[in-house]
Amino acid sequence: MAFYNRRKLELEATLEQLEDAKSRVRELESDFQAVEQAAAIIIMSQDGIIERVSDLFLDMLGYERNQLIGQHHRCFCGSDYAKSEDYIKFWRQLVAGRVKAGSYPAVHLNGNPVHLSARYSPVINDNGVVGKVIGFISNVDQ
Template identity: 65%
Template sequence: MAFYNRKKLELQEALAKLEAAKSRVQELESDFQAVEKAMAVLVMTQDGIIERANHRFLEMVGYQPEALIGQHHRVLCTSDYAKSEDYIRFWRELVTGNVKQGSFAFVHADGNEVLFEARYAPVKGEQGVATRVIALISES
């Protein structure tokens, strides 16, 4: 009977931890939704592949989601910048954990260059290495 009671207690503790984790995930999802309502958001892998672009960002740059999702961030840059050492350094610094902030030129879907204020923030995984990059963008 002692074994049964101990296993029952362990199961109850595990269920309580699971509920707490579930609650925390819901809280974080709500936080991110609030950020997405307030700002243009672009989520990329550490390699620069666009995973998510919220409605506000898509409106600012004139793209449909299917034109950006799965593409490299460089599709939003001028070709000269995308091929430059500065661009390589930009991504190298992001993946090593450095936040990049300032005015950035983006290429609108119509081909025109537009200037936005942006903050690129690396999201670090368990080993402290960037696993993705989130850009928060606003109009200049």
Template identity: 30%
Template sequence: MFFRAKKTASVADEAHVAAAFMSVIDRTQATIQFEPDGTIQTANENFLKTLGYSLSEVAGRHHSMFVDRTHAQTEDYRRFWQELASGKSFTDQFPRVRKDGSVIWIQATYAPYLDAEGKVRKVIKIATDITERQRGIEGIAEGLRELSNGDLMHRVPSCNAPDIDALGNAFNAAVDQLSTSISAVKEVSSAVERTADEVGQSSADLSQRTESQAATLEQTAAAIEELTSTVRAAADGAREVEASANDAKSTAENGGKVVGEAIDAMSRIEKSSTKISQIISKRRWTATRFSG
């Protein structure tokens, strides 16, 4: 009798603890119960409020009413319920469709409830709305995609999930810093480009001046060559003049010799004439003397 009372008390305590657990879960989580084939039995207020339905609108209908129509027709979705009915559990993040057509995300566990014989009697889902967190993650993913495309103007919006919002703020700060760094690089690049243009222009000017100087040198060389030809011609003329002068000198020297010889000859003739004149005069005197 004592042991029976103790056992009864123990069972009562376990039931009380189980009820306490279910009360906490019901108060803080969205829960819904299904037949093994996915037909809805009941749902708590949190679930109904999250999806936007009343209990009368969902009871007796299939779980597929919360799923995208295309996905509800897939083999994966049918196998999902087959495996639940066989006793398998699933915990994951799932997109679900609200009554107004909008999509929410839930972190959920689907678990079969087994009777004493191990047979699946129902499937219970316990879920938490993580839509805000998921949107924050999608926002960061979008920011990364825009960044990979070179868009430094895109910023991640704020998120009500503190940890995701911290990631978004870190992303925005990193993009701000990257944008500042790239702006600085662009300024340096522009300065380098301007310097390169100036160097190119200076090179072009130098090349033009070099070409001009080369042309001037060519003209100078031509002038020097022409001057050299003129000097050479003048030298040739000078040599010809020198030769003519030498010829004139020789001729003059020869002429002087002839004149000298002529003078000598004339002197001799003069002497001869004087002698002749003396002889003639002497003969006349003699003739006169003897005739008288």
């Protein structure tokens, strides 16, 4: 009987921790949604695949969400820049965990070249490896 009571208490404690974790995830998602409403944001995997974009980001560059999700970051870069050594160096530094900030060339959906004023921040996981990159775009100069 003592074993049963101890296991029951352990299970109840684990369930309580799970509920706390779920609550924290909901809170963080709500916080992030508020940030997305206030800033142009792009979230990518460590290899540059676009996973999430804010509405403000889409508005700045004229794209629809389904045109970007699952595509590589280079899809809205000019082809010359996307093939350049600077672009390769940019991604190498991000994957190495270095924050990159500056003005970056891009192409609006309408084909017009633009420069993004952006800060790209690597997100480092528990293993010390970059798992994602978040881009914060403050403005677009056309």
